[in-house]
Each structure stands twice: as C-alpha cells, then as structure tokens.
Amino acid sequence: MTEEIIIAGFGGQGVLSMGKILAYSGAMQNKEVSWMPSYGPEMRGGTSNVTVIISDERINSPTLNQFDTAIILNQQSMDKFENSVKPGGLLIYDPNGISAHPTRKDISIYQVAGTDKSLELGNARLSNMIMLGGFLKLKPVINPEFLRKGLEKSLPERHHKLIPDNEKAVEVGKEILVPIHVL
Amino acid sequence: MAKEIKLMKGNEAIAEGAIRCGCDGYFGYPITPQSEILEHLTLENPYPKTGMVVLQAESETASINMVYGGAACGKRVMTTSSSPGISLMQEGLSYIAGAELPALVVNVVRGGPGLGTIQPSQADYFQTVKGGGHGDYKLITLAPASVQEMYDFVELGFDLAFKYRNPVMLLSDGVIGQVMEKVEVGDYKPRWTNEYIAKNHPWALVGKPESRGHNIITSLQLDPVVQEKVNHKLQAKYKVCEENEVRYETFQTEDAEILLVAYGSSARICQKVVQLGREAGIKVGLLRPITLWPFPKKPLLELSKQVKSILTVEMSAGQMIEDVKLAVECRVPVQHYGRYGGMIPTPTEIFEVLKTL
Numbered sequence: 001m002t003e004e005i006i007i008a009g010f011g012g013q014g015v016l017s018m019g020k021i022l023a024y025s026g027a028m029q030n031k032e033v034s035w036m037p038s039y040g041p042e043m044r045g046g047t048s049n050v051t052v053i054i055s056d057e058r059i060n061s062p063t064l065n066q067f068d069t070a071i072i073l074n075q076q077s078m079d080k081f082e083n084s085v086k087p088g089g090l091l092i093y094d095p096n097g098i099s100a101h102p103t104r105k106d107i108s109i110y111q112v113a114g115t116d117k118s119l120e121l122g123n124a125r126l127s128n129m130i131m132l133g134g135f136l137k138l139k140p141v142i143n144p145e146f147l148r149k150g151l152e153k154s155l156p157e158r159h160h161k162l163i164p165d166n167e168k169a170v171e172v173g174k175e176i177l178v179p180i181h182v183l
Numbered sequence: 184m185a186k187e188i189k190l191m192k193g194n195e196a197i198a199e200g201a202i203r204c205g206c207d208g209y210f211g212y213p214i215t216p217q218s219e220i221l222e223h224l225t226l227e228n229p230y231p232k233t234g235m236v237v238l239q240a241e242s243e244t245a246s247i248n249m250v251y252g253g254a255a256c257g258k259r260v261m262t263t264s265s266s267p268g269i270s271l272m273q274e275g276l277s278y279i280a281g282a283e284l285p286a287l288v289v290n291v292v293r294g295g296p297g298l299g300t301i302q303p304s305q306a307d308y309f310q311t312v313k314g315g316g317h318g319d320y321k322l323i324t325l326a327p328a329s330v331q332e333m334y335d336f337v338e339l340g341f342d343l344a345f346k347y348r349n350p351v352m353l354l355s356d357g358v359i360g361q362v363m364e365k366v367e368v369g370d371y372k373p374r375w376t377n378e379y380i381a382k383n384h385p386w387a388l389v390g391k392p393e394s395r396g397h398n399i400i401t402s403l404q405l406d407p408v409v410q411e412k413v414n415h416k417l418q419a420k421y422k423v424c425e426e427n428e429v430r431y432e433t434f435q436t437e438d439a440e441i442l443l444v445a446y447g448s449s450a451r452i453c454q455k456v457v458q459l460g461r462e463a464g465i466k467v468g469l470l471r472p473i474t475l476w477p478f479p480k481k482p483l484l485e486l487s488k489q490v491k492s493i494l495t496v497e498m499s500a501g502q503m504i505e506d507v508k509l510a511v512e513c514r515v516p517v518q519h520y521g522r523y524g525g526m527i528p529t530p531t532e533i534f535e536v537l538k539t540l
Contacts, residue, residue: 020363027190027365035190035363039216039301060454062362065529153190 001056003141004064006081008049009073009094014128017154018071019050021132025142025150026054034062047076054141069139071131073114075099088183092134094127101180109180110134112173126169133173187368193333193359194219196366197263197289200337202229205372207258208236210249214265215301216357217291221263234374243268247275247288254284255400257380257387259341263289265357266307267298270315276350277316281402281413283386285344287337288322289353291360294525302525303357305447308502311354312476319414321421322352323428324475326446330364345384347424354475356498358448358527430473431482435461439468441540442486444507445496446472448527453496455530460537467537475503480510487511492540496533497521 005022009015016037023035036051051067053059070081072093078100085091087106095101096115112134114127136142142150147170151163191199198220201209211221221239229235240246246262253260264272269290279286292307294300307315311324323343325336333355340351381389388398404410435457436442445453450471460467470486472479487493492515495504501519508517520536522528 023363024190027188033190033363033365036358037361039357039361059364060458061452061530062364063358063448063452063527063529064455065531 003054003069003139004067005052005069005071006049006067006084007052007071008047008077008081011046011048013073014125015048015073016050018128018132019052020154021150022052022054022142024154025147028149028153029143029146031055032057032059034059036062047074049077069135071135073131078102090138092131094131105181108183110138111178111180113176114173117172117176123165126165129166129169130173133170134177136170137174137177189366189368190363191330191366192219192361192363193330193355194291195223196330196334197337198223198227199368200334201261202227202233202235203369203371204338204341205233205259205374206235206261207374208253208260209262210238210240210246210260211262211264212240212243212246212268214268216293216360217263217265233371243271244275247272250286251275251279251284254279254286255388257384257389259375261287261289263291265291265293266295269307273316276322277318277320278402279350280320280322281318282400283348284350284400285348286350287340287344287353288350289355292354292356294523300525303448303527304498304523304525305356305449306499306502306523307354308475308497308499311352320417321476322350323347323424324352324354326354326473326475327359328447328450328471330359330362331366333359334366334368343428347420349420354447356448425477428474429477429479431479432471432473434469436468436470436486438466439489440466440491441537442490442493443467443469443496444493445469446475446503449496449498452528452530453533456533456537459530459534465537478506478510483507483510484512487514490515493517494537494540495519496528498527499523
C-alpha cells in the first residue's frame with residue numbers, strides 16, 4: 001500500500017497540521033511516512049500545501065506532481081491541483097469559496113463542507129479535521145486508535161484537552177461526505 | 184536500549200544528531216531553509232544535559248571563526264547555514280583547511296545566485312567540491328538523501344573530520360531540510376574529556392604540559408618552501424581520503440542500459456523515475472554519490488562500460504555533470520537535466536527526458 005496525498009488551501013486553514021496528524025498517525029501505525037511542506041511566504045497567509053506519503057514500503061521521492069488523493073480547501077488550490085490527481089484517483093474538497101467546481105470525469109470527487117460544519121459546531125479550527133474525516137472514510141489508511149496516538153504526538157501537550165473535539169470532528173466528516181462524481 | 188523512532192524534519196535531525204553524538208559546540212546564525220536547526224537546539228537546550236554549547240553568533244563570519252577556535256582546541260564543533268551564509272564562511276573554511284583542523288559545516292542549499300530564493304537548490308556543488316575559498320584544499324563532502332542520513336551524517340562527519348584533520352561539509356538542500364520522515368536515534372554519547380583529546384589528538388591546544396613543546400595552529404607560513412611542504416602534506420592526505428572514503432549507492436543498475444546519476448533530494452526523485460521507467464519497460468538504474476568529494480569515479484567508470492547513456496539530474500544548470508564526464512572518460516554520452524533557482528524537478532518531467540535517450 002502506498003497513498004500519495006496533496007493537501008492544499010490557504011495558510012491558516014490547518015493544511016500543514018492536517019498533514020502532520022496524518023504523518024504522525026501513519027508513523028505510529030508502523031508505516032513509512034513523509035511530510036513535505038511548501039515553505040516560505042505561503043506560511044504567512046498565501047496558499048499553502050503539503051505532500052504526505054504513507055506507505056508499507058520505503059518511500060522514494062518526497063516531492064511529487066501526481067497524487068492518489070487531493071484534499072482541496074480553496075479555489076487557487078483547485079486550479080493548481082485538480083489536474084494533478086492520477087486517473088482513477090480521488091479529489092475531496094470543501095465547497096466553501098469554490099466558484100469553479102472540479103469537472104474531471106476520470107476521478108472520484110466528493111465534497112465535505114468542513115468550513116460550514118465547523119462554524120455550526122462553533123469552532124472554525126476543526127474544519128481541517130472534518131476534511132480529514134471525509135478522507136479517512138473513503139481511504140481508511142489509518143486505524144482510529146493510531147489517529148489518537150498521532151494527535152497526541154503532533155499536538156503540544158497544552159492542547160491535548162482538544163483531542164476529543166478533534167476526534168469528534170473526524171467522525172462528523174465521515175458523516176457529511178457528499179458524492180459528486182463516483183467512479 | 185530499545186530503538187527510539189522519532190518523526191522529524193531533516194533540520195531537526197541535524198540538531199538532534201549533534202546533541203546525541205557528543206558535539207561540544209554549535210555556532211550559527213539563522214537563515215531559511217535551515218533555521219529549525221538552531222531552533223531545535225535552543226528548544227532542546229543541551230547544555231545542562233551534555234555540556235554542549237549552543238550560541239547564536241552575530242554573523243556567519245563570526246560563526247565560522249568560532250568554529251575555527253573550538254576546532255583548534257580539539258573540540259567537536261560545527262556550524263550550519265544556507266547558501267548566502269555559506270558564501271560568507273569561505274575565508275574561514277580555507278583557513279580551517281589550511282590549519283588542518285576538523286570541523287563540521289552543514290549547508291542546506293537554497294536557490295541562487297545572490298540572495299536568491301528560499302526554495303531548494305543544488306547549485307552550491309562547485310563551491311563545495313571545487314573549493315569555494317582560496318588555495319588548494321578539499322572539503323570531505325557528504326550528501327544526505329533522507330532525514331535518517333541527516334541524523335547519521337553528523338556523527339560520521341565528525342569522525343571523518345577528526346580522522347583526516349579536515350573540515351567536512353554536509354551538503355543538503357531545502358527538500359531534505361524541510362521534509363519530515365522517521366528517524367531512528369541513538370543514545371546520548373558523552374562529550375570527549377580534555378584528557379581524551381590530549382591523548383588521541385596531540386595537536387590540539389589543550390594546555391602545554393612540560394613534557395612537550397608548543398602546539399602551533401596556523402594557516403600562515405611566511406616561507407614558501409615551508410608552505411609548499413604543507414601543500415604536499417595536504418595532497419598526500421587527500422589521496423588517502425580518495426582511496427578510502429568514497430561512498431555511493433546504486434538502484435537497479437544490474438541490467439541498466441540508461442544510468443541516472445543524482446545526489447541528495449534529486450536522487451530520491453530519481454528513484455521514482457527509475458520506478459516509472461521500469462514500469463514502462465525501460466532498463467534504467469540510478470547511481471547516487473553519497474560522498475561528492477571524494478567522488479565515486481571508479482563505480483561510474485565501471486558502469487559506463489555497461490550502459491549506453493547517462494543522465495545527470497541536479498537542481499542546478501549542470502555542475503556535478505562535469506565530474507561524471509571526467510569519471511567516465513567520454514565512453515558514453517552524458518546529458519544533464521536540471522531545474523534552477525528553487526524549482527524542484529518532477530518525476531514525470533525527468534521521465535519525459537528519459538524517454539528521449
């Protein structure tokens with residue numbers, strides 16, 4: 001098993017931390033993992049993306065241009081990465097702020113209304129975990145017990161009280177997945 | 184002790200490797216994309232635990248000269264920076280090489296020339312292996328391609344530096360510095376005592392006992408006859424190093440007809456290209472130099488008798504390609520594919536070039 005993922009959105013939407021939680025959880029599950037961020041001006045409010053690879057085998061290139069899954073959180077990232085999903089692959093996106101929806105017919109496309117749902121729950125910072133939930137429902141590459149360990153590892157201890165809320169958000173994401181185009 | 188696995192950035196692995204291998208001192212000045220090294224050292228605060236000094240100097244010039252001073256005392260000292268900062272250190276590096284002192288310098292290369300970009304690059308190859316400073320000197324150069332190697336090569340670098348009394352450069356780049364991967368870390372090793380240094384490195388300035396004369400550390404000789412002797416000694420040392428310290432690895436070269444040559448993060452990307460090529464029925468393999476100096480000339484010459492063409496892939500306009508061409512003595516055509524200025528080549532675009540060979 002090798003899952004090559006791109007997560008992309010605005011800086012501040014939790015793109016890098018979502019990737020980090022995935023990578024830590026994979027590592028806890030004894031998988032090979034790599035987490036390669038875009039770094040630099042993006043961190044200060046522009047677009048931000050991270051390539052996460054989870055595999056049973058040794059990982060070769062940590063930087064990629066074709067992905068099994070793209071998790072897209074804004075229009076710029078949709079424009080940039082829709083065509084980077086491998087044929088037969090998966091695109092999950094948050095429809096909030098998307099004006100030009102994806103049109104490809106050779107990949108599976110799902111919406112997860114992470115932003116809207118997180119506001120409904122009263123904490124905008126949970127939107128990335130809701131998106132992650134949608135992904136894990138479709139591709140259960142991480143077992144729930146290891147997701148918890150991943151959260152414990154990737155969050156500083158002072159934030160550990162937030163772990164139950166994050167786990168709940170993942171469950172919410174699994175429930176609000178909307179299929180747009182399914183292969 | 185059970186194996187301890189951590190998930191870290193390449194930069195953090197450099198810092199962790201330094202603390203755990205018994206490094207005595209780090210002197211550096213922050214610069215992207217390697218600031219996490221100083222950040223991690225500061226957060227870990229090793230001084231109470233191991234006695235390792237971590238100091239943010241006022242500049243890169245100061246850093247390298249602090250390293251010069253520490254090295255003269257037989258201490259395991261290091262600095263790290265990225266391309267523009269490493270340029271500022273060239274005078275110091277030449278002095279350290281001239282004075283035959285062991286030291287470790289890490290360059291997490293970014294796009295140039297000039298202040299350039301903060302994204303990954305490999306355009307400092309010439310500066311590193313052809314002598315960025317003045318005079319006939321060499322830096323033993325290690326090119327890590329994973330976070331594990333970032334960790335491991337810190338200790339290896341110190342070992343080689345002391346074995347040859349020569350500065351060692353760890354030539355990395357923004358990809359390997361920024362990527363997070365699993366790392367197996369070792370136990371904390373104690374720092375060397377002054378007694379150990381005096382016994383094993385008798386050239387070091389540890390205080391003069393009555394039983395011997397002064398130790399003098401200098402790179403200055405006023406008499407050219409003496410300076411020529413210094414150079415003879417350096418060249419003899421470099422020859423031994425070339426015979427004994429070449430490191431490289433190969434991927435699927437057994438039946439290869441096309442050979443990729445790449446180091447560092449480019450080598451990781453090229454492993455993907457080998458996979459794509461093999462899936463398409465192309466007999467392609469990869470040679471990855473681990474030491475850039477001394478360069479793996481012999482294995483390349485051997486492979487040149489087997490393959491019909493060679494492609495070097497570098498994040499530069501083509502620098503290592505010159506050493507590859509020298510190594511294979513024009514037996515096969517050698518071509519270059521590169522991206523510059525902070526752009527990273529994709530596996531697919533290299534694969535497209537591969538198909539034209």
